Amino acid sequence: MESRVAEMPFSADWEAVKWVVSRSGELFLSLPFEAEISGEEPFDVRIHLRKRLFSFEFRGKMNIAFADSTATYIMKGTKGLLILSISAGEGRLVSRASADLVERFLGRKLEELAKGFGLSICRFSESYRRIVGKILPTGKGEFYVRDLASEDLPHLLRYLRFSLGNGSFSLAGRGEGEEFRITVENDVVKNLEHESSGGSAIVEVNKPLLDVGEEDFSGLELGGEYFLSVLRR
Incomplete structure (x- = not known):
């Protein structure tokens, strides 16, 4: 299985992250690439990256697991397995994209997924923590x-x-x-x-x-x- 990791400074907390990731419908519609889910768990999921040098599309079923300040999205489709995970620590947020897929340029695609997924959760969590009380x-x-x-x-x-x-x-x-x-x-x-x-x-x-x-x-x-x-x- 191939993986890529994105790590970034983070000023919120796990409770704010959990508020964001537990609202998967809103989260997937707010990612910086095409993504959507529907139905009940296991959700129907679609992800589509459109880049100048490559494109990537994944369709399948998705389950979500939570443990120890980590949320993991496990997606299984006809192409294989795709996993997105997020974990929040003291001042840092780490996003990981892993896949077992037969796909050209897979590493670059996983980099885009890890970065976009992580940055979205980081920013929305920080903004939730900043504004929700106001x-x-x-x-x-x-x-x-x-x-x-x-x-x-x-x-x-x-x-x-x-x-x-x-x-x-x-x-x-x-x-x-x-x-x-x-x-x-x-x-x-x-x-x-x-x-x-x-x-x-x-x-x-x-x-x-x-x-x-x-x-x-x-x-x-x-x-x-x-x-x-x-x-x-």
Whole structure:
């Protein structure tokens, strides 16, 4: 069996990881490659990588196992066996992709799977831990958020993207004397429009959602309580 590993800094905890990985339907729709599951466990699963020099597709049945701060996705199909696992430790998150498949360029494909799978879980877990205590749903597509600062925005966007299972949406926020609107298209944060009594500003971002950091909105003076509405695009 061939394996590849991706390791990255991690600032959340296992409970946040478990919240993400236990919602497999939302997780697979939020990965940076085509992936989806359906039905009950063992789930029907499909994964499709589209790269400039190669492509990869896997279809099969999937079971999930949890043990000792590790989650493992075991997929069996006509091509063979594919396993994705994630483990969280002190300040580090490790993702592993292993396969027993007759496939050209398998190592490079496993690298893409391990990196994409790990980065997604890392970012969504960190954002969940950062934002979950601040946000409260108030109705269909509407939320109330407290103590929101500009550096919370990347985490808020990732939290909403994961919950929606959709990579294209607009987020509108309304606070005391100010409003903002953020556009996300195909998992790319396009821009933010902000209006307040002090004037208006447009921040061009144009970065993948998983790569957007707190520094991308550092010039904005956001703070306080907001009502949010989300529109799927």
